[in-house]
Every structure is written in structure tokens, then in C-alpha cells.
Amino acid sequence: MAKFYGIGVGPGDPDLLTVKATKxxxxxxxxxxxxxxxxxxSVAEKIAQPYLxxxxxxxxxxxxxxxxxATKEKSWTAIASEIVSDVQAGRDVGFLTLGDPSVYxxxxxxxxRVQDQIAVETIAGIxxxxxxxxxxxxxxxxxxxxxxxxxxxxxxxxxKSALALNDNLVIMKVATHWQMVYxxxxxxxxxxxxxxxxxxxxxxxxxTPVQQLTADSKLPYFATMLVKKHQRLVE
Amino acid sequence: MAKFYGIGVGPGDPDLLTVKATKxxxxxxxxxxxxxxxxxxSVAEKIAQPYLxxxxxxxxxxxxxxxxxATKEKSWTAIASEIVSDVQAGRDVGFLTLGDPSVYxxxxxxxxRVQDQIAVETIAGIxxxxxxxxxxxxxxxxxxxxxxxxxxxxxxxxxKSALALNDNLVIMKVATHWQMVYxxxxxxxxxxxxxxxxxxxxxxxxxTPVQQLTADSKLPYFATMLVKKHQRLVE
Numbered sequence: 001m002a003k004f005y006g007i008g009v010g011p012g013d014p015d016l017l018t019v020k021a022t023k024x025x026x027x028x029x030x031x032x033x034x035x036x037x038x039x040x041x042s043v044a045e046k047i048a049q050p051y052l053x054x055x056x057x058x059x060x061x062x063x064x065x066x067x068x069x070a071t072k073e074k075s076w077t078a079i080a081s082e083i084v085s086d087v088q089a090g091r092d093v094g095f096l097t098l099g100d101p102s103v104y105x106x107x108x109x110x111x112x113r114v115q116d117q118i119a120v121e122t123i124a125g126i127x128x129x130x131x132x133x134x135x136x137x138x139x140x141x142x143x144x145x146x147x148x149x150x151x152x153x154x155x156x157x158x159x160k161s162a163l164a165l166n167d168n169l170v171i172m173k174v175a176t177h178w179q180m181v182y183x184x185x186x187x188x189x190x191x192x193x194x195x196x197x198x199x200x201x202x203x204x205x206x207x208t209p210v211q212q213l214t215a216d217s218k219l220p221y222f223a224t225m226l227v228k229k230h231q232r233l234v235e
Numbered sequence: 236m237a238k239f240y241g242i243g244v245g246p247g248d249p250d251l252l253t254v255k256a257t258k259x260x261x262x263x264x265x266x267x268x269x270x271x272x273x274x275x276x277s278v279a280e281k282i283a284q285p286y287l288x289x290x291x292x293x294x295x296x297x298x299x300x301x302x303x304x305a306t307k308e309k310s311w312t313a314i315a316s317e318i319v320s321d322v323q324a325g326r327d328v329g330f331l332t333l334g335d336p337s338v339y340x341x342x343x344x345x346x347x348r349v350q351d352q353i354a355v356e357t358i359a360g361i362x363x364x365x366x367x368x369x370x371x372x373x374x375x376x377x378x379x380x381x382x383x384x385x386x387x388x389x390x391x392x393x394x395k396s397a398l399a400l401n402d403n404l405v406i407m408k409v410a411t412h413w414q415m416v417y418x419x420x421x422x423x424x425x426x427x428x429x430x431x432x433x434x435x436x437x438x439x440x441x442x443t444p445v446q447q448l449t450a451d452s453k454l455p456y457f458a459t460m461l462v463k464k465h466q467r468l469v470e
Contacts (some may be wrong), residue, residue, distance in 0.1 A: 015254045016254070019251065019257060020248065041300075090332040100369075101369035104377060111372060124251065124365045124369035134337055134357040138316075138337070141464050142343055144389050146383055149381065150381045154379050161400055166383065
């Protein structure tokens with residue numbers, strides 16, 4: 001039976017795809033790849049490039065990166081309906097997604113629109129925060145500790161509570177509200193227990209202890225912070 | 236230069252290793268594999284079996300699963316010192332670990348004992364909670380939501396706070412304190428928003444909505460729970 005596969009390509013290094021993902025890509029009839037800008041490059045497609053068979057039909061589709069929900073929903077619904085048609089025509093359809101398809105992924109919105117109509121399978125991928133910890137050779141979480149993953153776009157009170165409750169924090173999209181995050185860390189005395197990693201496992205990977213930054217620093221878009229309350233991360 | 240590699244083998248399916256992990260295993264001189272019981276099987280080694288070259292030297296080492304910290308530390312220190320000797324003798328040494336080496340992994344204790352003496356590199360793996368979400372085709376976390384990973388072995392007050400603060404919770408080792416977890420979920424009205432997955436991606440995988448369980452249910456050791464506050468997981 002034809003199926004729809006959501007495939008995580010991991011954080012950037014093509015070697016960080018799973019064997020399962022690379023095998024699946026070989027067997028597909030159609031592959032959808034998301035790109036943020038018209039005429040732009042699909043980052044996920046670029047990562048999976050070494051595994052794409054020459055004759056695979058690739059459908060690059062544009063996912064608008066805007067605040068307006070109605071605009072985004074319109075594009076998700078159109079792409080979902082195209083995917084349903086392909087699967088109902090008997091084709092095995094893949095959809096590439098950066099990192100892990102279950103973690104802050106646009107794939108989830110496509111999934112929600114198709115899963116009552118066609119068979120689906122999700123292939124886990126290495127998330128950016130898992131790769132960040134690996135690239136630093138630092139544990140994310142140990143023993144009875146807690147780990148929270150939180151986007152910097154949440155409100156200040158929630159971020160403050162998360163920082164108070166947890167032993168370890170991953171703060172995603174940290175560039176977006178950098179000043180707020182920096183000030184909360186400073187107030188909690190955690191500046192030397194936090195590290196920012198940008199473009200993990202990609203060519204432009206940058207690792208920066210927060211002690212080397214200020215509240216006014218400008219960070220790259222794909223920057224994620226790891227905060228460990230029980231471990232100094234700078235000497 | 237010879238190096239020590241911590242290699243995540245993922246949750247159970249050999250296809251869930253990364254391409255990077257499978258390439259690395261081919262190039263090693265020695266591979267350490269952990270097992271919980273003397274004379275037992277190394278679960279991580281079994282998962283990586285399809286990728287092990289016939290002539291690879293494998294050192295199965297026993298990691299005692301006991302409460303006594305001194306006993307555990309003694310074995311970590313002995314194994315770490317053996318690894319340091321191997322690398323200092325010019326051999327590339329691997330160490331297999333279930334799931335992701337950065338998430339509740341014994342590898343972290345070995346790492347802490349060797350990283351000042353020899354070169355190390357950590358290879359991320361698919362964590363059990365990432366695979367659980369994938370196997371259910373449910374997002375772990377979306378938009379501005381928070382995700383917390385917490386072991387059921389934490390105290391009740393912390394678990395209650397975590398449940399109050401977060402949109403999504405992964406509760407590890409949920410069999411250990413099942414009654415407490417069940418009662419907290421019931422009190423929070425979340426029984427139909429929680430699912431237990433045991434042995435994710437392995438032969439004995441079991442998926443059970445919490446609505447089908449009681450406070451007295453017995454769960455398998457490798458059972459993990461996913462709680463989503465904003466999504467009913469049973470009809």
C-alpha cells in the first residue's frame with residue numbers, strides 16, 4: 001500500500017541521517033522538500049543530496065515564513081492535498097524535514113492534515129539539541145535531572161519558571177529574544193553555565209560561551225543555547 | 236591521532252543508527268560494549284551487530300546496575316582507565332551506548348573520566364523519546380510550546396511542577412514509580428492525554444494509552460510516557 005513518509009534529515013551533516021532514512025529515500029516515487037523562500041534552496045534537500053536517486057521526482061514546495069497564520073495554513077492545506085492525491089494514486093511519497101520531524105517541525109502541520117486519509121510513517125532524526133550536546137561532548141541530562149526544551153519566543157515568566165525548575169535547558173531560536181534571555185541568565189547567576197551553538201554540524205558551526213557575549217550581541221538565526229545549572233561550561 | 240568515540244546506536248532498530256555511526260564502527264581498532272549483567276547480552280552490541288566488522292576487537296564490559304554509587308564509580312574508573320591506555324597506545328576506541336549518548340547515558344561518566352587525557356568525539360543517536368513520537372506520528376513539541384524530559388525517579392513535587400509548567404512531558408523509567416505518576420495524571424485530568432510506549436522500535440514494542448491502565452498496572456522496564464496537555468491521545 002502506498003504511504004506518506006516524514007523523514008528527519010538531522011541537523012546538517014549528511015552522515016547524520018539514519019540508515020533507515022537513506023534506505024527509504026531510495027524507494028520513494030516522489031519527494032517533497034520544503035523551502036522558506038521562492039527561488040531559494042531547500043536546506044533539507046541539500047543535506048539529503050548524497051542519497052537522492054537521479055530519477056527521483058522532487059517537488060520543491062514553498063513554506064512561507066511569516067507571522068500570519070492564515071497564509072501559512074493556506075500553504076499547508078494546499079501541499080497536504082497534493083500529497084494525499086499522490087499517495088491515493090499509488091505513489092510512495094516522502095517529505096524531508098530538518099532535524100527531528102517531531103520537534104518544532106512544519107511536518108507536524110502537514111501530518112495533521114493527511115493522517116486521517118492516507119497511511120503515514122514518521123522517521124525520527126537527530127535533533128539540533130542532541131547534536132549540540134554531542135558536538136560539545138557534554139551530557140544533556142543525567143540521573144534524576146530534568147531537561148526542558150523551550151523556544152525563546154515564549155513569555156518571560158514562563159522562561160523564568162523553566163529556568164528555576166530545571167537542571168538543564170535547551171533554548172531554541174535564542175537570537176529572537178536574546179536580550180531577555182541574557183538578562184534572565186545574568187539574574188540567575190548562570191552566565192558561565194551556558195553555551196550558544198550556531199549551525200550545529202554544518203559548515204558554519206560556531207560555539208560561543210555566553211560569558212563572551214553581551215546583552216547586545218547579534219546571534220545567527222540557527223542558534224541554540226544549552227544551560228546547565230550544575231556544571232560550569234567555561235573555565 | 237587516536238581518539239575515543241562515544242557512539243549512540245539509537246533505540247533498538249539497527250536501521251536507526253546514523254550513517255556516521257556505521258562508518259565509524261568500520262574504522263575502529265577496539266569497541267567497548269556495556270552490559271548490565273555478567274554473562275548477559277550487551278543490548279547496544281546486539282543493535283549494532285549488522286555493522287561490526289568480523290575482525291573488530293570487542294571488549295564487553297560489565298556496568299553494575301546497583302544503587303550503591305561507590306560500586307558503580309569503581310567500575311567506571313576501571314573501564315575509563317582501560318580506554319585511556321588503549322587510546323594512548325594509538326588505537327581508535329569506540330564505546331556503544333543505547334539511544335543518544337547525551338541523554339541519561341552511562342557514557343557520560345566514562346567521558347568525564349577520560350576527556351582531559353585523550354581526544355574524544357561523541358556521535359549523537361536517536362533518543363527513545365524521539366522514536367516514541369515518531370512511532371506514534373505525534374509531535375513532541377510545536378510552536379511556542381515547552382517540552383520537559385523527566386525521570387519518574389524524581390520527587391513528586393518536582394514532577395507535579397513539571398506537569399503544571401509544561402505543554403508536553405516525556406516521563407522516563409515510568410514503571411519505577413507508576414502509582415505516583417498515574418495519580419498525578421488523574422488529579423490533573425490528563426489520563427486521556429498520555430500514552431506509554433515500551434521497547435520502542437524493538438521486537439516487543441507495545442503502545443498503551445494510559446486510559447487502558449490502572450494505578451496498579453505493571454509496566455515493562457523500558458517504558459516511557461508521553462503526555463500532551465493540548466492534545467487528546469485517545470478517542
